[in-house]
């Protein structure tokens with residue numbers, strides 16, 4: 455790589471289901487960052503881009519729209535082309551922006567959008583995927599999660615989750631939704647956002663895709679995880695789990711933890727294998743690995759089939775080394791992962 459990380463242009467991917475409040479949030483970001491140059495890539499279904507008219511004021515932003523299709527499927531080539539055009543114009547001094555925000559259509563699966571930043575060399579060297587921010591509508595989120603698999607993926611991929619329209623629901627409804635989101639993605643901090651009024655420091659420049667980012671797994675999730683695990687063993691084949699878990703989302707997460715070190719070779723073989731087999735269904739995975747003989751953490755993360763690892767902080771004197779890995783995916787066979795990882799331990 456020729457470009458130092460700090461010189462790379464950060465990119466935020468803004469997702470969320472139809473009407474969740476993405477544009478409201480984007481408007482707020484643009485007004486807050488008044489005077490700073492942001493290139494916004496809008497992806498809307500349909501020939502008319504209404505959002506554009508809402509957004510464009512006589513400001514510095516560069517709004518580029520990708521119409522007539524969804525950024526994760528038909529217009530993916532357009533996204534690559536647009537990012538490359540922006541890069542060339544910026545390099546030639548024709549454009550001067552310091553970050554990019556991509557607002558995806560409500561239907562988009564953020565996976566392919568994220569992969570764009572790792573697969574194409576020109577893009578990968580120039581842009582740094584900062585984070586995926588997902589907006590969930592408090593009022594309709596539950597129903598959307600029930601009906602639309604893509605909305606579960608949007609949560610699975612998220613580095614930050616903002617729940618909008620809290621004003622329209624009761625505390626109980628909000629809490630039920632929050633808990634469900636937490637089960638799907640225990641890694642991303644969740645907060646509420648009222649008409650786009652979010653703390654921008656929590657959604658911009660957070661390096662969600664950076665291996666050095668702290669691995670936050672909500673302790674509440676870990677507590678529930680143990681609880682669910684218990685139920686797994688109580689259920690027999692004929693149990694439909696209905697009584698235990700009212701929402702069996704196809705996107706879900708699990709955590710592997712161990713204080714025993716991994717055998718590096720076995721682990722590499724295993725991970726290489728599961729990523730080949732389950733890659734398409736593995737949305738995000740990330741964690742800290744304790745390797746045999748290593749005096750420091752190994753930081754590990756991936757998106758679908760692309761995974762990466764790099765050395766992290768040393769284990770300090772009193773610290774007990776521990777592996778902590780979270781896998782978020784679509785219908786993942788948890789036991790295959792748990793048992794497979796167990797077998798890679800020394």
Ligand SMILES: Nc1nc2c(ncn2[C@@H]2O[C@H](COP(=O)(O)OP(=O)(O)OP(=O)(O)O)[C@@H](O)[C@H]2O)c(=O)[nH]1
Pocket residue numbers: 470471472473474475476477478479505559560618619620621622647648649650
């Ligand atoms: N009550 C309430 N309404 C909100 C809030 N945030 C956004 N809205 C409203 O929700 C509607 C949809 O918001 P948008 O920002 O257009 O949603 P979007 O996700 O960009 O929608 P699409 O582009 O269609 O996918 C608008 O009428 C907003 O005013 C909120 O916190 N509370």
